Amino acid sequence: MDDMVSIPYSMARSLMSTDHLTGFTVKVDKSDNVDTVIRRLETVLDETIDSSVGTYRLEDGNSAMSESTEETTSMSVVLGGIAGIALLVGGIGIMNIMLVTVTERTREIGIKKSIGAPRREIVTQFLVEAAILSAMGGVIGIALGYLLSLILGKAMYDLILFPSALVSAGAFAFSVVIGIVFGIYPAAKASNLQPVDALRAD
Template identity: 55%
Template structure:
C-alpha cells in the first residue's frame, strides 16, 4: 500500500473524530508552543544582556570600596596616579549621592548625582546630545557646572533647550553645560538617562564628601584586562593591608555569569515544557490503543482479504504520526504568535525567534508520534484474522 493511500486513510480517521483528535493533540500543542516561546524569551534576554554589555565596555573594571573602616579612604590624586600604569588607558573615579533634590523654577524632582571627571562619559560609552561634557578646567576650578541625562532634561525642560539654564542641586546653583543622549540602563543597573553629573571636586566640597567610593578603570585592550585587575588587587591589598573592604568587578565576567544564569534557567524551563511533549505522546499511545480496540473487526477483514502485517503496522503508525505532526504544526504556529506578542504583553522583555528551534520542536513532535504510536501499531499488526473477526 502506498504512503499516500495510508495518509488519506489516516486523514479520514482524524476527520471522523475531530474532538478526540484535538484533545489528543493538546499535549503536543502545549509542549511545542511552550518550547518555542520559552526559547525565544531566553534568547531575547541574552541579546538584551549583550546590548548592556556593549554599553558598559568590554575592557572595563569597576572598583568599589565598602564598609566604614580604612578601606574607604581613597582620594582623587591617588586614584589618578594609577592612570600612568602600563595597560590602563583611563580612570574615572566617582562619588554618587542617590535621591538628591533637584529644582528648576517651581519643579522639584529627585535624581542621582554623580561626581566624576572628564573621562567618565567615554568609559560609560555615552554620547552628548547637545552642549559639552565636563572638562579638566571644570575640575581644576571646581566649577558649578552640570551635565544632565535625557530623562532629567525632559522632566524639567520638555522640548526646550536647557543649555546655560541654572538648576538647584542640593541647595547649590549649577549651570547646565550639556545633555546626554538616551542610553538606557547598563549591566550595573545604573542609567545615564536619569543622572546629574558634576565635577568631582565640586561635589566633594558641596556635599562634604571626603573619599572616593568607586572608580571605573579601562584597560587598554582585552588582553590587558586580567593584568590590570591583578595590579588593582595588589594596589588595594597593599594600601589597606587587607583583602576585604573592597571588590573589583570585571564586566566580562559579570556578563558571562548573567548569560550563564539566563541560559540555565531557560534550559530548565524548556525541559519542563518538553515533558508536555512526552505527556502528549502518552496521550497519543492511549488513544491509538483505544482505536485499535475499536477497529479490531476492520483489521480482521483487511487481513482476511490479503493485507499484510506491515500494511496494518504502517496504517496505524501513519495515523499516530499525523496526529502528532498536526499538533506540532499548530504548536509551532501558536509558539511563533506568542513569541511575537510577548513584547507587547511585557514591554520590558525582548524575544528573539529561532527558526532552527521551531523546526527541531516540530520534528521532535513528529518523532514522539512515531515512538508512542509504534506499540499500538505493532499490536494491531499482530492480530490474527480469525480472532479479529470474532471480536465483538
C-alpha cells in the first residue's frame, strides 16, 4: 500500500491519454449494505458493458476480510496449541525439578517438622520456590519475545514491533500460575513426610 497512489479518473485519462479502465473502488457507508450495492452494480454493468467488447469482475471487500479473519483464527489456534504443549512440558519440568528438590532436602524438611513447623509453612515454601522458578523462565521468555519481535519485524516488514505490555504482563502472571499449579504435588509430598523418616534419610 505504501507504493500506491489514488488519483481521480479524469486525471488518469489526461495523464495516460486513454479511456481504458483497470478498476474502480466503491466505498459503502455501512458494511451491511455491501451485498445490496454489489447487486445494483451488477445490474448497471450488465446494461452498460457489452460482453463482446469488455468484461468486468466485482470483488467483495467483506469476503476478503472474512477470509483474512479465518486465516488469522486458524493461525491463532495452531499457535495456541503449540504454546499449550510448551506450557505442559515446561510445567512437567518444573514439577520434576521440585520433586528432586524435595528428595535432596528431606532432612531439612524433617528438622523443620520436628521443631513444630506446620504443613502450611512447608507447602508455602515449596510453592513460592516453584513460582519463582517459573517466573524467572517467564521473564527470560518475555525478553526473548521482545528481542525476536524487534529483529523479525525489522527484517520482514521494516517495522519496529513491540509486544503489548498488557500481553507481556499476562504472560508473566500465567507463567507464575503454571509454576504454582505444577508445584502443588511436590509441595504436598514434602509436607506429608514424617519427621522421623525424614531425619533418618541420607
